Amino acid sequence: MSGGERLDFEIRPNPRPVAAAERAALLSNPGFGRIFTDHMVTIRYAEGKGWYDARVEPRGPIPMDPATAVLHYAQEIFEGLKAYRAADGGVILFRPEANARRFAASAARMAMAPLPEQVFLDSLHHLISIDREWVPHEDEASLYLRPFMYASEVFLGVKPASEYLYVLIASPVGSYFAGGIKPVTVWVSHEYTRAAPGGTGAAKCGGNYAASLVAQAEAIENGCEQVVFLDAVERRYVDELGGMNIFFVYEDGTLVTPPLTGAILPGITRDSVITLARDLGHEVVERPYSLQEWTADAASGRLREVFACGTAAVLTPIGTVRSRDGEFTVGDGSTGAVTAKLRQSLVDIQRGRAADPYGWVHRVL
Ligand SMILES: *Cc1c(COP(=O)(O)O)cnc(C)c1O
Numbered sequence: 240m241s242g243g244e245r246l247d248f249e250i251r252p253n254p255r256p257v258a259a260a261e262r263a264a265l266l267s268n269p270g271f272g273r274i275f276t277d278h279m280v281t282i283r284y285a286e287g288k289g290w291y292d293a294r295v296e297p298r299g300p301i302p303m304d305p306a307t308a309v310l311h312y313a314q315e316i317f318e319g320l321k322a323y324r325a326a327d328g329g330v331i332l333f334r335p336e337a338n339a340r341r342f343a344a345s346a347a348r349m350a351m352a353p354l355p356e357q358v359f360l361d362s363l364h365h366l367i368s369i370d371r372e373w374v375p376h377e378d379e380a381s382l383y384l385r386p387f388m389y390a391s392e393v394f395l396g397v398k399p400a401s402e403y404l405y406v407l408i409a410s411p412v413g414s415y416f417a418g419g420i421k422p423v424t425v426w427v428s429h430e431y432t433r434a435a436p437g438g439t440g441a442a443k444c445g446g447n448y449a450a451s452l453v454a455q456a457e458a459i460e461n462g463c464e465q466v467v468f469l470d471a472v473e474r475r476y477v478d479e480l481g482g483m484n485i486f487f488v489y490e491d492g493t494l495v496t497p498p499l500t501g502a503i504l505p506g507i508t509r510d511s512v513i514t515l516a517r518d519l520g521h522e523v524v525e526r527p528y529s530l531q532e533w534t535a536d537a538a539s540g541r542l543r544e545v546f547a548c549g550t551a552a553v554l555t556p557i558g559t560v561r562s563r564d565g566e567f568t569v570g571d572g573s574t575g576a577v578t579a580k581l582r583q584s585l586v587d588i589q590r591g592r593a594a595d596p597y598g599w600v601h602r603v604l
Contacts, residue, residue: 242417246282246293246358248365253277253297259372266375271551272383276409278371280362282353284390286401293358295365298408304393308400314390315445316345319550320507321381321412322367322603324374325591330367330382332604333589335360337507341443348442350399351388351426359386362407367603370409379414383551415552420574420582423547425465425480426458429532429563432471432477433502440478440502440537451481463561465547469530470502476527478502480547480562483555484509487528488544488577489536498525508548508585513583514597521577533560537569545576553589554582
């Protein structure tokens with residue numbers, strides 16, 4: 240099967256879905272990534288056969304042979320996007336075709352079979368339709384969708400697998416900032432890097448996260464919430480955080496963000512922020528940005544705001560920057576006006592509350 244083609248999904252409703260009262264209790268305080276809906280999607284791939292057995296079925300464990308390739312050589316990719324409850328009770332997605340495209344690009348980098356983009360989109364529709372009651376109604380809450388795919392072939396030889404399993408699960412999530420938006424303190428790692436030129440930094444693969452965890456642990460030990468990675472060659476330029484891209488806001492309103500060199504994950508939030516900021520009259524420059532420049536311009540006051548961005552937290556202000564060389568504060572350490580404005584503009588489009596001149600919002604129900 241090639242791009243553009245479709246599959247018929249077999250629907251097997253869960254005979255024992257979570258009762259309405261229990262679901263309501265779970266949805267009242269979902270947290271992040273701990274509770275799940277009643278169903279999942281699975282689709283299989285085999286070389287020579289293509290994609291087959293597309294199913295919506297009760298969510299449950301996936302039996303796995305101990306020689307399954309992913310457990311040994313980590314051929315695995317994933318995506319993350321959210322379904323939002325619209326004011327009229329419907330459900331919307333934000334730029335899902337961008338996630339479909341990135342999923343295919345990640346698959347290509349990891350030598351995996353690409354899932355046709357339309358099949359990826361259809362899988363989202365099917366799961367949201369059957370689990371629609373799990374999309375929260377609260378402001379700032381949403382249904383987090385986690386598509387992923389792994390090498391399911393049972394074989395210990397080192398080569399691209401000939402069989403893959405695509406799975407889609409969903410998890411209701413609450414507001415990322417429970418007590419209102421609060422700037423985070425970040426740790427700049429001089430010891431560890433996340434991705435090197437020619438590596439897998441631009442692919443959304445589990446292995447990148449595995450490689451980032453020791454640095455994230457170091458950040459926590461140093462009283463920071465997140466880690467900032469520097470480039471792997473010179474350890475001079477800012478790449479991104481463990482799971483978020485980064486923007487620097489100057490006194491004249493200019494935004495600077497590191498360019499997509501292949502070592503940085505091309506965030507859909509990053510791309511949306513660039514478009515929105517330009518339309519709001521800001522100049523946006525994609526160029527290498529050094530830690531030295533960050534330190535000096537924060538000290539002089541020319542640099543007014545810094546924020547990180549990604550699907551989970553939308554825009555997160557960065558207040559304090561710490562490293563082995565000491566620490567400094569950006570602006571007065573509080574949430575900046577440009578960060579707040581961009582965040583609100585984006586959230587309003589994502590939730591269908593504002594006009595969408597970009598065609599980003601995709602109605603599901
Ligand atoms: C997913 C991810 C991002 C953010 O991407 P969005 O599409 O904006 O959610 C940034 N960096 C890394 C490493 C990621 O995995």
